[in-house]
Amino acid sequence: MTRSKVISGLKPILFTLPAMVPFVLFWLAPLLYVLYLSFTEWDFMSPEKTFVGLQNYADLFSNPAFYKALRVTVLFCAGSVLPIILLGLGLALLMNRKLKGSALYQVLLFSPWVTPTVAVSIVWSWIYEPEVGLANTVLDVLGLEKIGWLQDPEWALVGVLLVTIWKSVGWAMIFYLVALRNVPSDLLEAGDLDGASAGQKFFRITLPLISPTTLFLFVVQLIQALQAYDQINVLTQGGPSGSTRTLLYLYYQSAFESFQIGEASSVAVVLVTICMLLSVFSFGVSRRTTHYQ
């Protein structure tokens, strides 16, 4: 092999190095380290780690708390991702009609996204206050029974989900708004000429053309739902009676309340695996349903 061929072979490696170095250092290496830790028993402080093989996984899969957390995680993902996408799209369709003051509405709807989750959650904890909070005051005015938004295990997850949806819906709206504005008007005009109804135009033209945005929002929101921690910690701390304890919160409790890093790492590995499987599934589905122009 000539010197020039070696150099041209090395070129791609050299060009990818700036991205590869942080990727390996801050993503791949920690991930592999966590995988290794999941096979050990360690308290984070001891210089020695005891290798326990698959014991942490066996313990995890035989723990009822894990399955309860898994159920809460699934409910949390479904209960946040779908409403965020649907409401985001609905709001974007409204805003796309160039209503008077539309820009102001967009700013207002987007503002929760740029506000820190902890601050948002603290404000919502006041709104949810059982006796004097805004939420129950409204219910009271409407003649409805007051709800223990964060105190009642039947409602606590709903309470956390509402905060999550409220925070992200404006963000989804902005993405959809851009996507809607990129739908070629000639296609819609052609639909008009062919006598298509508004519904037919939306479902046959607009929805397929904005499907890449839907896929992007679905994957990103799914990952964010799996990573939800701040609002749960501020609003319910996983309670009452474990009704809002997701897998990530279970991980936090294992690692930083029980100081069992090996056990926590096994939860983290399961979480990453679920995340990867769901992403692969989403992309698999998208091959058939997503339309790229």
Next chain:
Amino acid sequence: MNVLKRLSLVSMIAGLTVLTACGGNSASGNDTAGVGASAAPAADAAPAQGKPVTIEFWYGLGGKLGENMETLIQKFNASQQEVIVKGIVQADYSETEQKLQAAIATGQVPAAVLSSNMDWARKGYFASMDELIAEQPDFNKEDFVQTFLKQGQVDGKQYFLPMYGTTQVMYYRKDAFEKSGIDASQLKTWEDLAAAAKKMTVQDGGKTTFFGWEPMWGSGNMIDAVMSKGGSILSEDGTKVTIDSPEWVETWDLFRKWIHEDKIMRIHSGGQGWEYWYKTIDDVMKGQAAGYTGSSGDQGDLDFSIVSAMEQPGWAGVGEGKPVAEALMAGIPAKAGDTEKQAAMKWLTYFTNSENTAFWSINTGYISVRQSALKDPAFVSFSETNPQIKVPLMQASHASAPFQDPTGGKISDALKIAADKVQIENTPAAEALKEAQQTAQSALDKMK
């Protein structure tokens, strides 16, 4: 590729490498600065001749407690020339432990910390204090409240020193009791208290507008009541979780009945941090409840012209109450240098001397850790006008020892979930406790 381009590429990679290296360092540096450990060298370095040793003391206390701690630190620093204590405030007890975990891992530990973890002491992360105590000329170990001192021992060695004690006592509105003709000194059993609560409860259209009593959210109060009935969390040999025994089921189901069926008691739950705690106190102070069960440390926040304190009751036919009395303890991390350890011991000895433990008790309501504090002139004078200060101390004299969870918190977590089910969801105690027992037993079995 020309030379200039090659140089640019190389310098970019080198820059990135340096940047990532710096990032790693700065991250840990910030972490350390965040907890303020930079002034606490782990290495054993002898101080320069005549120069005082500066040590860090981590504590998770805020508000008035934090102010009182700072007062004592300043007083100690002014009292001698050998040691300067730098108080580092953490958010709470849990955060102190989490920060300490990181500090032990990195070796940048404080010299003393208001935290105790028996498991960590067994693993060697805390220093045994016996030799350090022996070096203190006027320590007088026998003067300590022995149940508190024993709580700091592991395998017969002293690893933690009690700083102050706490137990849950009963606070009641004098006017509510008087109005219903109830004499607090005659409430000796939970049955008596339930009857009194029923008498004081005011209901309007099936809805309670004034509650006879408010236990505190969580398993703590209900565990206290179980201990008073003779229940235990583990069997004597420590192999069986016994939280589904008749003592537990009967006691917890009574609480469920009082809250959900009779509606004579109420639980405030959830919210931010101590929100539920202060809502409970507010109910009593604002005249929406006749009394509540709270910490001895609440005394600093209460107006004793309105309320008074009494001990937790026992059970009819069983005997006096045996609620848990717990010492809040401080330890010296093993990775601290010898000079720092000695300096830390001087500070802890000072904090726990008779005068200062009396000061702490007067100003916070917590229980002093020395018996001689009762004879401290300031304490004697204060207790004459504030007799409630003696209630936690009297209760501590017949208290149960706190539970040390061998599973690292899993048994306590199972109890917490069961308590939520009983107090909030109105689940029968037998069902909630059976489920908790199975979870806890499984966690305990895995420890063997």
